[in-house]
Amino acid sequence: xxxxxxxxxxxxxxxxxxxxxxxxxxxxxxxxxxxxxxxxxxxxxxxxxxxxxxxxxxxxxxxxxxxxxxxxxxxxxxxxxxxxxxxxxxxxxxxxxxxxxxxxxxxxxxxxxxxxxxxxxxxxxxxxxxxxxxxxxxxxxxxxxxxxxxxxxxxxxxxxxxxxxxxxxxxxxxxxxxxxxxxxxxxxxxxxxxxxxxxxxxxxxxxxxxxxxxxxxxxxxxxxxxxxxxxxxxxxxxxxxxxxxxxxxxxxxxxxxxxxxxxxxxxxxxxxxxxxxxxxxxxxxxxxxxxxxxxxxxxxxxxxxxxxxxxxxxxxxxxxxxxxxxxxxxxxxxxxxxxxxxxx
Ligand code: SAH
Numbered sequence: 001x002x003x004x005x006x007x008x009x010x011x012x013x014x015x016x017x018x019x020x021x022x023x024x025x026x027x028x029x030x031x032x033x034x035x036x037x038x039x040x041x042x043x044x045x046x047x048x049x050x051x052x053x054x055x056x057x058x059x060x061x062x063x064x065x066x067x068x069x070x071x072x073x074x075x076x077x078x079x080x081x082x083x084x085x086x087x088x089x090x091x092x093x094x095x096x097x098x099x100x101x102x103x104x105x106x107x108x109x110x111x112x113x114x115x116x117x118x119x120x121x122x123x124x125x126x127x128x129x130x131x132x133x134x135x136x137x138x139x140x141x142x143x144x145x146x147x148x149x150x151x152x153x154x155x156x157x158x159x160x161x162x163x164x165x166x167x168x169x170x171x172x173x174x175x176x177x178x179x180x181x182x183x184x185x186x187x188x189x190x191x192x193x194x195x196x197x198x199x200x201x202x203x204x205x206x207x208x209x210x211x212x213x214x215x216x217x218x219x220x221x222x223x224x225x226x227x228x229x230x231x232x233x234x235x236x237x238x239x240x241x242x243x244x245x246x247x248x249x250x251x252x253x254x255x256x257x258x259x260x261x262x263x264x265x266x267x268x269x270x271x272x273x274x275x276x277x278x279x280x281x282x283x284x285x286x287x288x289x290x291x292x293x294x295x296x297x298x299x300x301x302x303x304x305x306x307x308x309x310x311x312x313x314x315x316x317x318x319x320x321x322x323x324x325x326x327x328x329x330x331x332x333x334x335x336x337x338x339x340x341x342x343x344x
Contacts, residue, residue: 010039010065011143012136014176015183021064027057033182035061040183043147045069070140072148076333082149083333088113088137092130096141096160104154109141111171112162117196118231119217121263123295123338124161132167138174142184156186159194159215159336165201175212188212194259199236199244210252215288216245218258220267221275229266242279249284256285261292261336262303262311273311277318286321293327293335 013021019032034053038044045067047058073093074085082098094110113130115122146153156178158164164171175191178184188211195201196217205214220226226233233241245256258280262268280287289312292302303311308324315322327335 007064007066009134009136010061010067011069011139011177012134012170012173013065014173015180016176025060027060031057036180036182040177040180043143069144070137072144075148082145084141084145084148086141086144088133094133094137094141094161096145098145098149098151098153101155105149105151106155106157107142107145107153108157108160109138109174110160110162111138111158111164111167115162116166117163119196119219120229121219121261121292121298121300123298126297127161129162129166132170133162135170135173135177138171139177142178154186155190155192157192157194157215159192163196163198164193165195165198165205168201168204172208175209192257196230196232197236197241198232199240202244202248206248206251210254213257214248214254215257215259216241217261218276219261219263221272221279225267225272229263238279245285246283254284256283258285258287259290260287261290262308263292264301264303264307266300268303268307268311270310270314273314274318277315277320280320281318286323287315288323288325290325290336291327293338295338 015032015036018035019029022031023029031053034050038050038053044050047053047061047067050058068089070089071087072084073087076083080100084096084098086094086096088094092113094113096110097108099106099108110133112132114127115125116129117125119125142153142156158171171193175188175193178186179188179191188209192213192215193205193209194215194217202214205212217230219230220233220238223233223238226238248254249256260267260276276287289308291308292300294300294302312322312324
């Protein structure tokens with residue numbers, strides 16, 4: 001597990017990989033269950049107090065793995081939301097947002113430092129990608145926030161900074177770790193991965209994780225508008241994206257969420273609503289209309305309330321399941337697209 005000077009952090013190791021490690025070292029397979037139980041059920045991170053693990057095994061673990069954590073630098077709170085700023089071992093910073101719902105608590109995790117997708121409306125993407133997050137850096141966002149906020153996180157959305165399908169393997173290992181029934185044991189259906197439409201990622205995802213929810217940041221009903229606000233749509237055309245999503249639905253039998261930001265005068269006309277209805281009619285999907293969160297640095301404006309409601313009505317009349325997203329965290333810049341808007 002050692003790669004040159006780089007020592008693997010224990011919180012990035014999936015159950016299966018840890019089992020292989022113990023077997024390769026001539027140790028007992030059940031050490032995997034013991035260690036996972038301490039780390040993820042008892043939340044004991046100090047090898048010294050893992051009483052049923054023999055000293056020889058502990059010695060080896062100490063040599064082979066890093067047990068360190070990323071750091072919480074700062075926290076901002078509002079009524080139903082807590083935003084956390086983390087510092088990583090190399091000094092980079094990321095954010096996560098904990099939201100309190102009536103059905104539980106959901107955590108919005110980041111998957112990259114910065115983002116290369118370049119969506120015109122998104123504050124988080126103004127910082128270009130510096131690097132992918134390692135699996136352990138995503139897992140530790142959850143472990144540290146549960147401890148700090150003294151809550152059990154029931155849902156995870158991979159909707160923070162970054163494009164998860166631009167960091168596929170690490171994000172997927174994160175999902176393997178949090179869903180392991182030997183550890184955190186979160187239900188796959190409590191996890192949502194959101195993509196701006198990276199087709200190869202969706203193709204892999206439908207084979208690897210057919211129980212994890214998929215959300216698509218659609219934001220436009222045609223290529224003309226989408227090209228203006230989301231550069232990814234030049235690489236992956238809307239038609240091809242829709243075909244891929246239809247394949248996803250056919251293969252997994254799961255409902256897809258389309259996220260649609262309401263941008264004043266850009267994508268919010270009644271014509272746009274009709275075009276959207278036509279585009280997705282008959283698909284097993286629902287639309288989440290997101291009132292745009294304005295930021296200081298970007299000129300887009302939020303659609304007027306009456307416009308959002310009229311748009312909503314047209315989708316409804318076309319028998320499309322639609323909701324208007326409840327707003328969280330606007331006061332502490334923790335809302336969608338606002339992460340890293342201000343260093344706080
Ligand atoms: N890269 C992935 C994951 C990020 S999810 C994706 O694009 O899906 C973050 C969501 O917030 C995306 O749907 C994004 O389009 C949306 N968003 C970005 N800026 C926003 C803003 N200012 N107001 C509301 N939503 C925003």
